[in-house]
Structures are given as C-alpha cells and as structure tokens.
Amino acid sequence: MRIDITTDAARFLADVAPFLHGDPLRHTVIATALVNRINGRSGGMVTQFASVRDDADTVVGLAQCTNGAAYLGEMPAQSISAVADAFRAHDIALRSVEGDDADAVAFAAHWSKTVGGTYREKFSVRLFRLGTLQMPDAPGTPRQAGLDDVAVCIAMTEEFGVEADVPHRLDETAVRRRIEAGSSWLWEHDGQPVTLVARHEAVLGWARIGPVYTPPRFRGNGFASALTATVAGRIRAEGADACLFTDLANPTSNKIYQRIGFEPVRDFVHYTLTA
Structure with a gap:
C-alpha cells in the first residue's frame, strides 16, 4: 500500500478519475475541490490531495486536506492510519477530520495517539440528493449574481462562515470567477x-x-427554499443531478430541503483535533 500526496489538482484528477467514476456522489466534496482548484476558484484555500494505492498500483482510496481540515473519501480501513501519518509526514498541521463516522473516529484516534493530542465530535452532516423537485412559492424573484454583486456575495459567504463556524477563504478574484461561471444566485x-x-x-x-x-x-419567508429549488431545477435542466449537505443539528434546513424534494443519502x- 502506498499513499501519494500532491497539490497538483489536474494531475491528481487524471490519476484518480476511474476511482471517482465508481461513486461520484460519495466523493462530491473532493471532486468539487479538484475542479475549483483547476479553474482558479479556490481563493486562499490550499488543498493537499491524497490517493491510496494497493500493491498493484490501483487507486483504492481518496482523501484531502484543506487548510488543515482533513476530509476522508472511501478507503480501506487498514489505510486510515497510514493516511494520517502521511499528512503528518508532510508537516500538515491538522485541526479537524471529517468522514464516515467509523473512518473519521479511527483517523482522529490514531492522530491523537501519535501526537499526544485529543479529539472531539463537533458536528454531523447529512448528504442529500435531489429526487422529485417541488417548487415552493415565496415573495420575490431569483436571479444569477452579476459582477455588481461581488460585495454582497462576499459578505453573505463570510456571514455564513461565521455562523456555521466554518471559515471560507474566498478572495475577490475567486468570487468573481464563480460569478462569471454562473455559480452564484440571489x-x-x-x-x-x-x-x-x-x-x-x-x-x-x-x-x-x-x-x-x-x-x-x-428568514422565515421561504426565500432559501425557493432559491435552492430554482438552482436545483437549473442543474437538472443542464442534465446533471443536484446534491447538498445539511447540518443535522439544524432541523429547519433538514425539513425545508426534504420538502422541495431532496432525499437523504x-x-x-x-x-x-487538538494538539
């Protein structure tokens, strides 16, 4: 078994594409990070991508680490500690890990034992996929953000990061590129x-x-439900499927997404992780 770590997103994507094809929904976070890095939409976020290879040099697992936050894709159970050790060997200062519960806790326990630190559960999220789309009513209208909306998009993204306690490091250039790509809606x-x-x-x-x-x-006016449904409908119209994550501690978001047709996965x- 071998663990390879790189910051070259284009090369990594080419190497692991067959593995991603096996379950692209499961690996939406890693796949999205790769494409955003390739297209210059990652802002100040620095990501190391890790692949797990078996003795035949076949990719059998994936992980990534963005600004010290490790994210685990599917991987053999016996490789989890090796991935943690590989990140540490690259002098990556880990501050958190997220993944399937069994894998994430195994990673956290090994890391903590190795460095003499501690770990604790912070939150749980649920991955949803779009089923039958239901379009709710709300006062107002949706529109794609334009370059005149850069400031409001940055402000709302930063407010979300503070409220969710998840730092977002998107600089103005990255926000502009995302708007130009049609990925921001208001x-x-x-x-x-x-x-x-x-x-x-x-x-x-x-x-x-x-x-x-x-x-x-x-809040309380149905704006988020209506706009999320609008964007999901646009994704479907492009021939793709939509997915999203919710915080399991937030019953409101879990209800509204299911109400517009999202199904839990x-x-x-x-x-x-605390050193």
Missing part, C-alpha cells in the same frame, strides 16, 4: 438581495449546492 425581494445560494460545477454528473445563506432578518461526522 433571491431578490423589494429590490434587495435577501438570500445567497451558491452551486458548484457539475463533476461526473453531480453538481453540489452550497453554501445557502439568508441573513437572520430575512448518508451521514458524515466532523471531529476537531
């Missing part, structure tokens, strides 16, 4: 943007939606 009410819904480029048939953010003063757990 719901407008009374001439004012009240909700942001971002989407990612479709990769292997799947386009992930997120973040979705409505400032607190505009699987859960993932996020652990913080």
Whole structure:
C-alpha cells in the first residue's frame, strides 16, 4: 500500500478519475475541490490531495486536506492510519477530520495517539440528493449574481462562515470567477438581495449546492427554499443531478430541503483535533 500526496489538482484528477467514476456522489466534496482548484476558484484555500494505492498500483482510496481540515473519501480501513501519518509526514498541521463516522473516529484516534493530542465530535452532516423537485412559492424573484454583486456575495459567504463556524477563504478574484461561471444566485425581494445560494460545477454528473445563506432578518419567508429549488431545477435542466449537505443539528434546513424534494443519502461526522 502506498499513499501519494500532491497539490497538483489536474494531475491528481487524471490519476484518480476511474476511482471517482465508481461513486461520484460519495466523493462530491473532493471532486468539487479538484475542479475549483483547476479553474482558479479556490481563493486562499490550499488543498493537499491524497490517493491510496494497493500493491498493484490501483487507486483504492481518496482523501484531502484543506487548510488543515482533513476530509476522508472511501478507503480501506487498514489505510486510515497510514493516511494520517502521511499528512503528518508532510508537516500538515491538522485541526479537524471529517468522514464516515467509523473512518473519521479511527483517523482522529490514531492522530491523537501519535501526537499526544485529543479529539472531539463537533458536528454531523447529512448528504442529500435531489429526487422529485417541488417548487415552493415565496415573495420575490431569483436571479444569477452579476459582477455588481461581488460585495454582497462576499459578505453573505463570510456571514455564513461565521455562523456555521466554518471559515471560507474566498478572495475577490475567486468570487468573481464563480460569478462569471454562473455559480452564484440571489433571491431578490423589494429590490434587495435577501438570500445567497451558491452551486458548484457539475463533476461526473453531480453538481453540489452550497453554501445557502439568508441573513437572520430575512428568514422565515421561504426565500432559501425557493432559491435552492430554482438552482436545483437549473442543474437538472443542464442534465446533471443536484446534491447538498445539511447540518443535522439544524432541523429547519433538514425539513425545508426534504420538502422541495431532496432525499437523504448518508451521514458524515466532523471531529476537531487538538494538539
């Protein structure tokens, strides 16, 4: 077994494409990170991509680490500790790990034992895929964000990151490129943007939606539901399928997404790592 780590997203994508084809929905986070890095839409985020290869040099597992946050794809159970050791050998200062619960806790336990640190569960998320789309009503209209909306898109993305305690390091260039790619949408009410819904480029048939953010003063009006449904419908019209993640501690978001047709797929757990 061999663990290869690289920051060359284009080369990595070419090497692991056959493995990604096996379950592209499961690996939507890694696939999206690869395409965003290749297209210059990652901003200040630095990602190391890891592949697990068996004795025949076949890719049998994937992982990545963005700004110290490790994310585990499918991989053999016996490779988890080796991936943790490989990240550490590359002097990557890990602060968290997310993945299937059994894999994530095994990674966190090995890392903590190795460095003498601790770990604790921070949150759980659920992956959803779009089933039969239901379009809700809400006052206002959707529109694609334009370059005049760079400031409002940055502000809402940063507000989402603070509220969700998930730092987003998108600089103005990255936001502009995402807007130019048509990936940022706004719901407008009374001439004012009240909700942001971002989407990612479709990769292997799947386009992930997120973040979705409505400032607190505009909530309770159905803006996020309506705009998410609009964006999901656009993805379907392009011939791809839509998916998204929700925080399991947020019952509101879990309900509204299921109400517009999203169906649960699987859960993932996020652990913080403390040296």
